[in-house]
Amino acid sequence: MNLLIGILQGLTAGNLLQTDRGRTFWMPPQGSTGASSVDNVFDLIFWISMFFFALIVIVMVVFVFRYRARGRELDSKPGVPKHNFRLELAWTIIPLLIVIGIFYVGLRGFLDMAVPPANAYEVQVTAQRWKWLFTYPNGYVDENLHVPVGRPIQLVMTSEDVIHSFFVPDFRLKMDVVPGRYSKTWFEAKNPGQHQIFCTEYCGTGHSDMLASVVVHEPGGFERWLEDAADFIENLPPAEAGQMLYQQRGCAQCHSVDGRAGIGPTLKGIFGQTHPMQDGSSVTVDEDYIRESILDPQAKVVAGYQPVMPTFQGKLKDKEITVIIAYIKSLTDSGGEQEEG
Amino acid sequence: MSSYQSNAGHAEAGANYLNHSHGLRSWFLTLDHKRIGILYLVSILTAFLLGGIFALLVRTELWTPAETIMDADTYNKLFTLHGAVMIFLFIIPGIPAALGNFVLPLMLGAKDVAFPRLNLASWYLYLIGALFSLYSIATGGVDTGWTFYTPYSTETNTSVASITLGVFILGFSSIFTGINFIVTIHKLRPRSMTWFRMPLLLWALYATAIIQVLATPVLGITVLLLFLEKTLGIGIFNPALGGDPVLYQHFFWFYSHPAVYIMILPAMGVISELFTTFSHRPIFGYRFIAYSSIAIAVISFLVWGHHMFTSTQSGLVNTIFSFLTFLVAIPSAIKVFNWLATMYKGSLTFQTPMLYALSFLFLFGIGGLTGLFLGALATDVHLHDTYFIVAHFHYVMFGGVVIAFLGGLHYWWPKIFGRMYNETWGKISALLVFIGFNVTFFNQFVMGSQGMPRRYYNYVDQYTSYHQYSTVGSYLLGFAFLIMAVYLLHSLFRGAKAESNPWGGPTLEWECASPPPHENFAETPQVGEAYDFSGIEYDPETDSYKKRRAVPSAPPPPTS
Numbered sequence: 001m002n003l004l005i006g007i008l009q010g011l012t013a014g015n016l017l018q019t020d021r022g023r024t025f026w027m028p029p030q031g032s033t034g035a036s037s038v039d040n041v042f043d044l045i046f047w048i049s050m051f052f053f054a055l056i057v058i059v060m061v062v063f064v065f066r067y068r069a070r071g072r073e074l075d076s077k078p079g080v081p082k083h084n085f086r087l088e089l090a091w092t093i094i095p096l097l098i099v100i101g102i103f104y105v106g107l108r109g110f111l112d113m114a115v116p117p118a119n120a121y122e123v124q125v126t127a128q129r130w131k132w133l134f135t136y137p138n139g140y141v142d143e144n145l146h147v148p149v150g151r152p153i154q155l156v157m158t159s160e161d162v163i164h165s166f167f168v169p170d171f172r173l174k175m176d177v178v179p180g181r182y183s184k185t186w187f188e189a190k191n192p193g194q195h196q197i198f199c200t201e202y203c204g205t206g207h208s209d210m211l212a213s214v215v216v217h218e219p220g221g222f223e224r225w226l227e228d229a230a231d232f233i234e235n236l237p238p239a240e241a242g243q244m245l246y247q248q249r250g251c252a253q254c255h256s257v258d259g260r261a262g263i264g265p266t267l268k269g270i271f272g273q274t275h276p277m278q279d280g281s282s283v284t285v286d287e288d289y290i291r292e293s294i295l296d297p298q299a300k301v302v303a304g305y306q307p308v309m310p311t312f313q314g315k316l317k318d319k320e321i322t323v324i325i326a327y328i329k330s331l332t333d334s335g336g337e338q339e340e341g
Numbered sequence: 342m343s344s345y346q347s348n349a350g351h352a353e354a355g356a357n358y359l360n361h362s363h364g365l366r367s368w369f370l371t372l373d374h375k376r377i378g379i380l381y382l383v384s385i386l387t388a389f390l391l392g393g394i395f396a397l398l399v400r401t402e403l404w405t406p407a408e409t410i411m412d413a414d415t416y417n418k419l420f421t422l423h424g425a426v427m428i429f430l431f432i433i434p435g436i437p438a439a440l441g442n443f444v445l446p447l448m449l450g451a452k453d454v455a456f457p458r459l460n461l462a463s464w465y466l467y468l469i470g471a472l473f474s475l476y477s478i479a480t481g482g483v484d485t486g487w488t489f490y491t492p493y494s495t496e497t498n499t500s501v502a503s504i505t506l507g508v509f510i511l512g513f514s515s516i517f518t519g520i521n522f523i524v525t526i527h528k529l530r531p532r533s534m535t536w537f538r539m540p541l542l543l544w545a546l547y548a549t550a551i552i553q554v555l556a557t558p559v560l561g562i563t564v565l566l567l568f569l570e571k572t573l574g575i576g577i578f579n580p581a582l583g584g585d586p587v588l589y590q591h592f593f594w595f596y597s598h599p600a601v602y603i604m605i606l607p608a609m610g611v612i613s614e615l616f617t618t619f620s621h622r623p624i625f626g627y628r629f630i631a632y633s634s635i636a637i638a639v640i641s642f643l644v645w646g647h648h649m650f651t652s653t654q655s656g657l658v659n660t661i662f663s664f665l666t667f668l669v670a671i672p673s674a675i676k677v678f679n680w681l682a683t684m685y686k687g688s689l690t691f692q693t694p695m696l697y698a699l700s701f702l703f704l705f706g707i708g709g710l711t712g713l714f715l716g717a718l719a720t721d722v723h724l725h726d727t728y729f730i731v732a733h734f735h736y737v738m739f740g741g742v743v744i745a746f747l748g749g750l751h752y753w754w755p756k757i758f759g760r761m762y763n764e765t766w767g768k769i770s771a772l773l774v775f776i777g778f779n780v781t782f783f784n785q786f787v788m789g790s791q792g793m794p795r796r797y798y799n800y801v802d803q804y805t806s807y808h809q810y811s812t813v814g815s816y817l818l819g820f821a822f823l824i825m826a827v828y829l830l831h832s833l834f835r836g837a838k839a840e841s842n843p844w845g846g847p848t849l850e851w852e853c854a855s856p857p858p859h860e861n862f863a864e865t866p867q868v869g870e871a872y873d874f875s876g877i878e879y880d881p882e883t884d885s886y887k888k889r890r891a892v893p894s895a896p897p898p899p900t901s
Contacts, residue, residue: 026787026790027790028792037719038719038720038723042714045720048713049710052710053706053707053710056677056681056703056706060699060703063681063684063687064691067688067689068691069688080687082623082624082625083627088675091674092629092671092674095670096668099667103716103717107718108719109718109720110659110719110722112719161492162493167794169792170792172723174651174725176651180580180585180586183653198794200794201726202417202485202486202490202795204417204493204497205413207797208798
């Protein structure tokens with residue numbers, strides 16, 4: 001069996017073994033304290049399954065050779081057993097006891113992961129098509145999940161639109177993120193480093209691009225990072241701070257900055273342009289129009305686009321809107337000459 | 342020759358159900374269960390071809406981590422249609438409506454099903470449901486996945502409304518077939534055919550019919566509610582309208598988990614027939630197999646929540662569903678052990694259908710055992726919605742149901758069409774299907790436990806080699822089906838004439854001619870013990886088997 005696994009490794013996963021520490025043939029590295037208990041359950045079921053699978057295949061192969069007919073003339077064997085109550089009862093009851101054991105082990109592992117410790121650090125998670133937003137206790141929002149090493153983290157999650165699912169393979173962690181309710185899950189990262197976050201509930205066009213990272217900081221590093229990151233509006237030039245918000249808050253999912261039309265109009269060169277609106281009027285894009293479009297997106301929709309943008313009322317502060325406007329202006333300044341209306 | 346007798350004698354003039362009447366009308370208005378079986382067979386094989394083409398396109402797109410041949414929206418529509426077409430148009434009606442329709446009355450010793458008009462109506466409903474699905478494809482497709490999860494399905498502007506109506510109609514087709522089979526088995530059994538003399542396929546079809554009749558209405562109501570929410574804006578599932586999206590999942594899986602058993606139970610019935618026939622000995626543990634079919638039908642209604650362990654369902658509910666899920670594993674295990682024991686002291690021959698039966702044991706073994714990882718809560722949280730699930734259900738649905746369907750198709754092909762196919766090509770193709778399937782799907786278990794989520798258009802580079810391996814396997818699988826299509830079509834026109842019992846089968850359908858006469862049996866057959874092989878003898882002259890009876894079935898005078 002080891003030989004078979006070895007061959008399979010060579011065929012499929014060999015290159016992974018050399019590059020990723022802690023990755024086994026079946027499982028990604030164990031990034032959280034809960035991962036090893038899941039892997040233990042996996043291993044137990046794996047070897048039980050292997051045993052029964054080998055049993056089935058060996059008996060099958062032996063019977064196939066032992067009882068194959070010689071020619072088409074069939075020998076009638078008297079005394080062929082048609083049933084055997086004790087034997088059949090045995091292969092009913094023994095598997096039953098085994099699966100009840102597996103049920104119990106699986107339940108125990110699940111309960112360990114279901115109850116967060118009392119001292120857990122809480123991060124709010126908001127899912128939207130096709131973006132994760134992580135809100136820290138001080139109100140700072142980031143597109144990746146930054147956490148300190150060795151401290152239980154509780155995630156309180158909700159969705160703005162359809163159902164998503166938060167999945168970190170290295171943590172063996174998965175929980176659906178449902179609109180209209182809050183779901184909770186927790187983990188404790190073992191080592192500093194990065195881990196992949198996937199969305200695992202199908203959510204449309206960008207489902208497979210709804211990725212993010214868990215960034216696990218060294219002891220003390222998380223607090224420093226959070227302080228710096230939360231002050232980025234003060235620390236960075238306005239246009240750069242605006243660009244960060246553009247990336248982090250989901251603007252980029254619909255508005256390109258390279259001239260491509262998306263779900264919404266491109267922001268490239270838009271400042272100062274005049275556009276026809278759905279209601280037939282026309283608007284020249286200035287600071288007030290941008291502000292209005294962010295807070296009340298349905299008020300004046302550019303002709304040719306659907307009124308699908310969510311409002312950011314209460315989600316973006318005034319100074320954040322100011323730097324976003326600065327960023328949009330910068331896309332015109334650097335964009336070469338514009339035809340003005 | 343007087344000691345050989347069978348109902349086949351009455352069809353010697355060459356009259357059979359195929360040449361009983363002529364013209365399109367005689368087919369499209371037929372009430373003959375055998376012809377309706379063929380109408381179904383042609384329809385589901387067309388759906389299988391369509392679903393298979395979708396699958397190959399999906400696998401081709403996944404050759405590279407980014408765009409290969411299509412954009413994300415097209416990909417999302419293709420995997421949705423692959424799932425919906427395969428499930429609703431191929432696998433669910435596959436064995437019961439196509440093969441079951443043909444063989445159930447024959448195995449029972451009846452002249453037809455209880456309600457022949459209802460039977461024809463179910464095929465027309467199938468056709469109308471299929472047309473609704475085709476309409477959805479033509480008007481832009483559907484991109485929700487075959488599960489139509491809310492609120493995505495109520496918000497997307499693809500053709501969800503028409504395909505859910507299609508599913509609603511297909512549900513009634515399935516219910517009609519179920520009612521027909523239940524009544525037929527209760528009321529049309531010959532006096533001598535007691536419950537425990539019935540072939541095990543009939544037990545399986547009976548258990549299936551119970552699920553079809555009891556569970557399918559729930560699907561009907563669910564898709565109807567979805568349709569109302571989508572078209573009239575009534576808030577049932579969408580939280581924006583005051584609904585609950587997780588409620589939809591409960592409703593959906595309350596049907597769709599039992600539906601898994603609508604698919605696998607008849608497959609298990611077919612496998613029971615194959616093992617006993619090609620072992621040329623009575624099946625081992627008839628009663629355990631029969632009761633396990635009923636046990637599966639009952640427990641299958643109580644396990645739907647295992648699709649929802651990460652759905653925010655409470656921990657207590659998760660625990661209960663996990664426990665019940667493990668219970669449903671036991672009847673399947675019993676069947677596997679009994680099939681193995683059926684080979685013990687048998688006289689095994691290895692024609693194409695038997696290769697499918699052995700292939701089934703291997704693949705369904707893997708499919709069933711990997712279910713243990715998913716029933717256990719701790720591991721399911723990690724594996725849910727990854728390629729591990731994709732691999733698991735393909736091992737059960739393809740490695741189990743489709744392999745059994747192919748075994749059954751090859752087993753009854755001579756009976757249905759009166760022609761033999763090329764045995765060598767049959768074996769080659771069975772082997773290629775087995776290899777191609779494993780190459781496609783086995784490494785998806787590994788890819789999934791390594792974290793690759795399902796329904797992904799783009800993927801992280803580290804999974805590239807697994808995906809390419811799978812894609813190569815899928816082409817091999819497609820090639821194997823191409824070979825099968827060629828030799829089966831060839832046999833229709835050039836195949837050798839089939840004798841009434843080419844394999845040595847012990848059940849009643851092998852006692853009438855191939856193809857069977859219009860009336861099936863000239864006189865009601867006398868039925869003895871189930872799977873009685875005594876008296877079945879090889880006849881080298883015709884390379885087939887004949888049944889010699891100690892007592893003739895017609896009212897005696899006894900001869901020596």
